[in-house]
Amino acid sequence: MRDKLLEAAGFTFSKFGYYKTSMEDIAEKAQKSKGSLYYHFGSKELLFEAVVFEELKRLTNALKPIFDKTDLDSRQVLKLYMLKRMEVLRNAPNYQETLRPSFYEHYTFLDQIKTQITEWEVMQISKLLKQGLMKEELELPGDITVYAQVLVMLLQGLEPNFYLKGEYDRLESYFDNLIQIITKGISK
Amino acid sequence: MRDKLLEAAGFTFSKFGYYKTSMEDIAEKAQKSKGSLYYHFGSKELLFEAVVFEELKRLTNALKPIFDKTDLDSRQVLKLYMLKRMEVLRNAPNYQETLRPSFYEHYTFLDQIKTQITEWEVMQISKLLKQGLMKEELELPGDITVYAQVLVMLLQGLEPNFYLKGEYDRLESYFDNLIQIITKGISK
Amino acid sequence: MRDKLLEAAGFTFSKFGYYKTSMEDIAEKAQKSKGSLYYHFGSKELLFEAVVFEELKRLTNALKPIFDKTDLDSRQVLKLYMLKRMEVLRNAPNYQETLRPSFYEHYTFLDQIKTQITEWEVMQISKLLKQGLMKEELELPGDITVYAQVLVMLLQGLEPNFYLKGEYDRLESYFDNLIQIITKGISK
Amino acid sequence: MRDKLLEAAGFTFSKFGYYKTSMEDIAEKAQKSKGSLYYHFGSKELLFEAVVFEELKRLTNALKPIFDKTDLDSRQVLKLYMLKRMEVLRNAPNYQETLRPSFYEHYTFLDQIKTQITEWEVMQISKLLKQGLMKEELELPGDITVYAQVLVMLLQGLEPNFYLKGEYDRLESYFDNLIQIITKGISK
DNA sequence: GATGAATGAGTTTTCATTCAT
DNA sequence: TATGAATGAAAACTCATTCAT
Numbered sequence: 174m175r176d177k178l179l180e181a182a183g184f185t186f187s188k189f190g191y192y193k194t195s196m197e198d199i200a201e202k203a204q205k206s207k208g209s210l211y212y213h214f215g216s217k218e219l220l221f222e223a224v225v226f227e228e229l230k231r232l233t234n235a236l237k238p239i240f241d242k243t244d245l246d247s248r249q250v251l252k253l254y255m256l257k258r259m260e261v262l263r264n265a266p267n268y269q270e271t272l273r274p275s276f277y278e279h280y281t282f283l284d285q286i287k288t289q290i291t292e293w294e295v296m297q298i299s300k301l302l303k304q305g306l307m308k309e310e311l312e313l314p315g316d317i318t319v320y321a322q323v324l325v326m327l328l329q330g331l332e333p334n335f336y337l338k339g340e341y342d343r344l345e346s347y348f349d350n351l352i353q354i355i356t357k358g359i360s361k
Numbered sequence: 362m363r364d365k366l367l368e369a370a371g372f373t374f375s376k377f378g379y380y381k382t383s384m385e386d387i388a389e390k391a392q393k394s395k396g397s398l399y400y401h402f403g404s405k406e407l408l409f410e411a412v413v414f415e416e417l418k419r420l421t422n423a424l425k426p427i428f429d430k431t432d433l434d435s436r437q438v439l440k441l442y443m444l445k446r447m448e449v450l451r452n453a454p455n456y457q458e459t460l461r462p463s464f465y466e467h468y469t470f471l472d473q474i475k476t477q478i479t480e481w482e483v484m485q486i487s488k489l490l491k492q493g494l495m496k497e498e499l500e501l502p503g504d505i506t507v508y509a510q511v512l513v514m515l516l517q518g519l520e521p522n523f524y525l526k527g528e529y530d531r532l533e534s535y536f537d538n539l540i541q542i543i544t545k546g547i548s549k
Numbered sequence: 550m551r552d553k554l555l556e557a558a559g560f561t562f563s564k565f566g567y568y569k570t571s572m573e574d575i576a577e578k579a580q581k582s583k584g585s586l587y588y589h590f591g592s593k594e595l596l597f598e599a600v601v602f603e604e605l606k607r608l609t610n611a612l613k614p615i616f617d618k619t620d621l622d623s624r625q626v627l628k629l630y631m632l633k634r635m636e637v638l639r640n641a642p643n644y645q646e647t648l649r650p651s652f653y654e655h656y657t658f659l660d661q662i663k664t665q666i667t668e669w670e671v672m673q674i675s676k677l678l679k680q681g682l683m684k685e686e687l688e689l690p691g692d693i694t695v696y697a698q699v700l701v702m703l704l705q706g707l708e709p710n711f712y713l714k715g716e717y718d719r720l721e722s723y724f725d726n727l728i729q730i731i732t733k734g735i736s737k
Numbered sequence: 738m739r740d741k742l743l744e745a746a747g748f749t750f751s752k753f754g755y756y757k758t759s760m761e762d763i764a765e766k767a768q769k770s771k772g773s774l775y776y777h778f779g780s781k782e783l784l785f786e787a788v789v790f791e792e793l794k795r796l797t798n799a800l801k802p803i804f805d806k807t808d809l810d811s812r813q814v815l816k817l818y819m820l821k822r823m824e825v826l827r828n829a830p831n832y833q834e835t836l837r838p839s840f841y842e843h844y845t846f847l848d849q850i851k852t853q854i855t856e857w858e859v860m861q862i863s864k865l866l867k868q869g870l871m872k873e874e875l876e877l878p879g880d881i882t883v884y885a886q887v888l889v890m891l892l893q894g895l896e897p898n899f900y901l902k903g904e905y906d907r908l909e910s911y912f913d914n915l916i917q918i919i920t921k922g923i924s925k
Numbered sequence: 926g927a928t929g930a931a932t933g934a935g936t937t938t939t940c941a942t943t944c945a946t
Numbered sequence: 947t948a949t950g951a952a953t954g955a956a957a958a959c960t961c962a963t964t965c966a967t
Contacts, residue, residue, distance in 0.1 A: 174926080192380035195961060206928040208965090213926090217962065315538070323535045323542070330518030347511045350503070354511070358546030362951075383936060386943085394953045401951085405937065550947085568756035571940060582949040584944090589947095593941065691914070699911045699918070706894030723887045726879070730887070734922030743943075759957060769930045775929090775959065 175213050178203050182210075183224045186267045191221055222268050225283060229290055235261040240297045247305030248356045251298075251324075255352055258328055291329070295321045302359075304350075312361040320359070327355075363401050364411045366391050370398075371412045375454035379409055409455070412459070413471055416453035417478050435493030436544045439486075443516060443540055447533075450520055469483045479517075483509045490547075500549040515543075551589050554579050558586075559600045562643045600643050605666055611637040616673045623681030624732045627674075627700075633729055634704055635721075638727055667705070671697045678735075686737075688737040696735070739777050742767050746774075747788045751830035755785055785831070786847055791853050792829035799825045804861045811869030812920045815862075819892060819916055823909075826896055855893075859885045866923075876925040884923070893920075 181203035185194050196217055200207040214220035239254050296320035305311035313320050331351075369391035373382050384405055388395040402408035427442050450456065459471050486509035493499035499506050519539075557579035561570050572593055576583040590596035615630050674697035681687035687694050705728075745767035749758050760781055764771040778784035803818050826832065835847050862885035869875035877884050895915075 185450065196963085197961075207962090208928050209926075211963070212928095229523055281377055284395035285381065320536055320542075323539045326532070326535065327515065327519065331515065347507060349513065351511045351515065354508075354543060356546070358542035358544070384938085385936075395938085396949075396953050396955095399938070399940095400953090573940075583940095583942090584949050585947075586948095587942070610882075695911055695914055696918075699915045702908070702911065703891065703895065703915065706896065707891065709931085723883060723890065726883055726887045727891065730884075730922035731918060734918035734920070760959085761957080771959085772932050772934095772961085773930075775961095776932090781958065 174205075174209070178205060178210060178213055178220075179223060179227060181205075182220050182229070183267060186221060186224055191263075217318075221267070222283060226286065228267055229262075229286060231264070232258075232261050232288065233293065236297075238293075238299065242319060243304065247301050247308065247310050248360065250301055251305075252352050252356065254301075259331075259348065291325060294325045298324055305359075309361055311359050313359060324355075362393075362397070366393060366401055366408075367411060367415060369393075370408050371415065374409060374458070379455075379458055384408075410471055410474070411431055412455050413459055414474055416450075416471060417455045417474060418460075420446070420449050420453060421478065421481065424482075424485070428489065431492065435489050435496065435498050436548065438489055438511075439493075440540050440544065442489075444484075444536070446516055447519075447536060456520075479513060482513045486512055492510055493547075497549055499547050501547060512543070550581075550585070554581060554586060554589055554596075555599060555603060557581075558596050559643060562597060562600055572596075597643070602662065604640075604643055605662060607640070607715050608637050609666065609669065612670075612673075616677065619680065623677050623684065624736065626677055628728050628732065630674075630677075631704060633723075634708075635724065653656070665669075667701060670701045674700055681735075685737055687735050689735060700731075738769075738773070742769060742774055742777055742784075743767075743787060743791060746784050747791065747831060750785060750788055750834070755831075755834055760784075786850070787855075788831050789835060789847060790850055792826075792832045793850060796825050796829060796832075797854065797857065798820070800858075800861070804865065807868065811865050811874050812924065814865055815869075815888075816916050816920065818862075818865075820912070823895075823912060824890055827853065856890060858889045862888055869923075875923050877923060888919070893895055 178199070182199045185199050185202050188194075188199065192295065196207050199220075200210055203210075210220060214223060225278055233267050237259060239250065239257055242250055242253070245253075295318065299318050302311060302313060302320055306313060306317070366387070370387045373387050373390050376382075377386065384395050384398055387408070388398055391398075398408060400413055412464055424442060427438060427445055430438055432440070433441075459475060483506065486488055487506050490499060490501060490505050494501060494505070519536075554575070558575045561575045561578050564570075565574065570585050575596075577588055579586075586596060590599060611633060612630065615626065615633055618626055618629070621629075671694065675694050678689060678693050678696055680688060682689060682693070690725055705726075742763070746763045749763045749766050752758075753762065760774055761775050763784075764774055767774075774784060778787055797823055800818060803814060803821055806814055806817070809817075828894055835851060859882065863882050866875060866877060866881050870877060870881070895912075
């Protein structure tokens with residue numbers, strides 16, 4: 174039951190956004206009563222938190238295995254990572270909603286989660302870049318962590334553009350060009 | 362008077378976001394009546410549209426002169442463009458909100474404006490890249506317009522990250538690294 | 550100028566009704582400013598009063614001559630009167646608006662005018678019926694004034710039905726049947 | 738609860754009219770919250786529609802039995818019908834408002850209901866007149882349906898006059914005279 | 926666990942009216 | 947005379963939340 178509600182909430186939030194989605198909308202989508210939403214989640218904010226939390230769990234679970242492929246060329250791994258990331262987030266649209274600064278003000282919980290994930294990503298990318306440097310596949314003057322942060326930021330930044338309704342397929346091909354530029358930009 | 366209202370609206374929208382800002386809030390900030398907002402702008406949507414339109418006018422006004430510097434290295438111009446763009450949009454926080462998927466879904470009234478500006482940017486960048494190719498400063502296999510679109514998308518995508526309250530200064534230095542990667546990524 | 554405003558007001562009130570018509574609507578229709586409406590008429594209520602007053606003036610002016618045709622058969626005069634009345638009121642649509650009980654509560658001025666006109670009509674019809682009785686054209690057991698009042702009330706009652714947009718032409722033919730029934734109903 | 742709201746709405750609408758009645762007024766009368774009005778009826782328009790619908794249901798329920806009295810003289814039945822109709826509608830003041838031209842113009846949501854009832858009435862009267870013709874009680878040259886329509890229109894038209902606050906009792910006696918005229922007017 | 930009903934605070938919007946120019 | 951701007955009170959409506967059953 175909880176799952177059914179969570180799914181309906183995820184779908185509806187991603188379709189209309191946090192503010193334009195009413196508890197009524199979600200209850201209707203789930204074919205359940207508004208009351209049950211409150212029974213299971215307590216409030217609209219907590220329901221949204223649960224939705225986002227679920228999506229982020231999927232994100233990290235999907236990305237973890239990629240960084241274990243230490244045998245591949247680091248540029249290759251980076252490419253795989255970028256593609257996988259886009260793919261997973263395509264199915265985690267509510268995470269997007271939290272990107273807005275003003276949203277944070279009242280949602281420190283989400284802020285914390287997001288910071289954690291970002292740090293984890295930066296760390297993984299840093300490791301990858303270091304390996305690439307050691308294997309002399311890459312050329313990165315200066316602080317590696319900064320490059321890692323730039324890359325993560327860049328990927329995070331692309332997200333909104335990618336999830337505009339129906340734009341994903343059209344933009345996917347552009348993504349190849351972007352990967353190409355970056356790969357070349359960091360190569361030795 | 363209209364300007365005073367517009368300014369108050371811009372400030373308040375950017376602080377709380379479109380949904381969390383009430384006409385009441387704006388009227389209070391402007392020290393004017395709610396009625397005058399409706400007299401001048403007709404509705405909340407149209408007021409927001411006016412705010413965003415104002416911000417984007419500033420963007421194009423600031424960027425135009427840069428593309429006229431045809432004597433510089435194309436990579437140099439691109440760099441100037443990217444820096445100026447970030448700087449201007451730093452003060453165009455409401456434009457940001459319109460990029461969010463959930464906003465996009467429900468408020469199509471800004472589509473025209475946004476599409477126009479994006480197209481203008483892509484065209485300018487395309488020209489620039491073409492010049493760079495002719496001067497043999499750049500190397501870009503495939504369709505140039507796609508590269509231009511990728512670059513604009515990338516810059517648009519970075520915006521949310523850059524305008525997190527108070528984060529601009531910290532991220533500014535990262536931007537240099539990004540520019541460096543890209544510049545190298547498209548160089549011959 | 551006053552006349553131009555009055556005409557625009559009459560048109561707009563009759564189209565949307567008193568409450569659904571805003572001063573804005575009227576000003577727009579007249580291509581004048583709202584301010585001028587207040588300059589000339591003082592308030593929405595007073596403007597409406599002026600409109601109705603104008604219409605009623607036309608009504609009585611148009612009906613007066615009919616009652617002077619003492620040479621005709623009284624049933625013939627009644628028929629002429631009924632037809633003329635419908636025709637004139639077709640062009641006095643705002644008078645309709647005042648028919649509603651709740652409308653009166655705050656508009657005693659209109660109440661008075663209407664009562665006066667009704668009394669005048671009843672008196673005219675009474676005279677006519679009396680003549681008809683004397684000429685032995687009619688048969689009316691009981692108080693003649695009551696018959697006159699019934700006839701006026703009946704005609705007043707038909708008004709709303711007749712002024713439904715576009716219904717006038719369709720209903721006009723029915724009116725003939727009604728006149729026939731009544732004429733026969735009061736004939737000797 | 739719904740019924741309590743409906744009753745309060747009916748009372749208040751009939752007292753002040755549709756426009757002068759606010760949802761606040763109704764909620765106060767019912768000693769309930771505005772929210773509950775919207776929970777049960779969705780909007781002011783739909784609430785009003787429900788009120789009128791209720792009134793018209795009473796009308797048809799009261800009139801049905803009368804048309805079954807086929808043993809009586811058709812003029813007698815017509816008389817009963819007219820009297821009953823007036824009596825019932827005396828307590829259906831909100832239906833009245835919907836007959837005003839200006840109301841009609843903007844609120845088409847009641848069209849269906851009204852048209853249905855009117856058609857039902859015309860049909861019943863038509864049948865009655867036909868029976869009267871066959872029994873040679875009546876004399877009606879031309880299309881019978883038109884006579885039926887005229888009669889219904891006439892009765893509908895009288896309604897506003899009859900329901901002027903407190904005027905019913907005075908006018909009731911006039912109604913007898915009207916019935917007499919009509920009865921004679923259609924008799925053989 | 927689940928629900929339908931109810932609520933009230935807050936939001937957008939309307940509009941008659943005023944007034945300086 | 948005429949107007950554009952401004953106002954504020956009141957209106958319709960939304961919706962997260964509560965709660966008895």
